[in-house]
Amino acid sequence: MSKDSVKSNSVNSADYIKGLPFDYIETYSLQRGEEYTALIQTLEPERNSLKVRKEKRNNLSENEEIRLIGLNALLGVTQYLIDDTGRFHFSSQRTNTFICGNEEISLLKNILLTKTTNFNNWMCAPIYRDAIVFYKSSGEIVSVLNICLSCEAMAIDSCNRVVADSSTYEMLRKFFKEIGHPVESSIRQR
Numbered sequence: 001m002s003k004d005s006v007k008s009n010s011v012n013s014a015d016y017i018k019g020l021p022f023d024y025i026e027t028y029s030l031q032r033g034e035e036y037t038a039l040i041q042t043l044e045p046e047r048n049s050l051k052v053r054k055e056k057r058n059n060l061s062e063n064e065e066i067r068l069i070g071l072n073a074l075l076g077v078t079q080y081l082i083d084d085t086g087r088f089h090f091s092s093q094r095t096n097t098f099i100c101g102n103e104e105i106s107l108l109k110n111i112l113l114t115k116t117t118n119f120n121n122w123m124c125a126p127i128y129r130d131a132i133v134f135y136k137s138s139g140e141i142v143s144v145l146n147i148c149l150s151c152e153a154m155a156i157d158s159c160n161r162v163v164a165d166s167s168t169y170e171m172l173r174k175f176f177k178e179i180g181h182p183v184e185s186s187i188r189q190r
Contacts, residue, residue: 013154013164017112022134022142024099025108028081029182030092031129039091040075047071080146080157081131092131095181104179108132111171116163126153130176130183149173149183 050068054060060068081089098104126148134142145162146155152169154162176183 009159010161010163012116013112013162013168014115016143016145016156016162017109020134020143021136022100023137024097024135025105026094026133026135027096027098027176027179027181028088028092028131028133029095029129030081030089030131031079031127032091032182032184036091043071043075047075078125078128078158080128080144080155081133082141082144096179104175107175111168111175112164114165114168114171116165116168124151126151126155128153128155130172130181147172149176 047068050060050064050071054065054068079089081092083089096104098108126146127150128146128148130147130149132145132147134145136142143156146157147169148154149169149172152164152166154164156162173183
């Protein structure tokens with residue numbers, strides 16, 4: 001599939017949360033921490049070495065080709081909490097579970113219902129380190145909201161974005177901190 005044939009859709013955060021029938025949520029943290037950073041710093045040189053060998057000599061073994069494909073999938077693209085095969089990101093950690101009717105759910109809904117009047121469109125690639133999974137009572141996933149607080153970006157997946165007011169991200173940062181979710185304290189320098 002060519003890059004041009006992938007269509008990206010967007011919905012504002014108020015419409016997203018209003019149209020979402022769910023019974024409970026789980027919050028997740030991913031792509032952060034010393035262990036994750038150390039692992040990535042170990043994998044990058046391996047990926048680069050295999051990539052250079054493939055480009056210059058094209059002499060990778062079948063196992064090395066498979067390894068390069070895996071490393072490219074892990075390091076070469078934007079990562080989401082749940083991949084296309086339905087697997088949770090290897091670095092993900094569930095931090096909380098809240099049932100509908102809970103005070104935290106009401107607060108989260110109010111944050112996402114914030115009217116979008118001031119929208120920032122940073123030119124950086126988002127790194128989704130925070131996520132919220134919306135579930136039915138049966139355990140079926142209704143939706144996943146991947147959040148990059150640094151870039152002020154949210155996405156359901158690679159083709160579906162959620163647009164929110166710039167103030168929404170500061171409220172989400174505060175929400176995550178208040179529920180004990182690990183969030184970097186630095187705010188983007190403007």
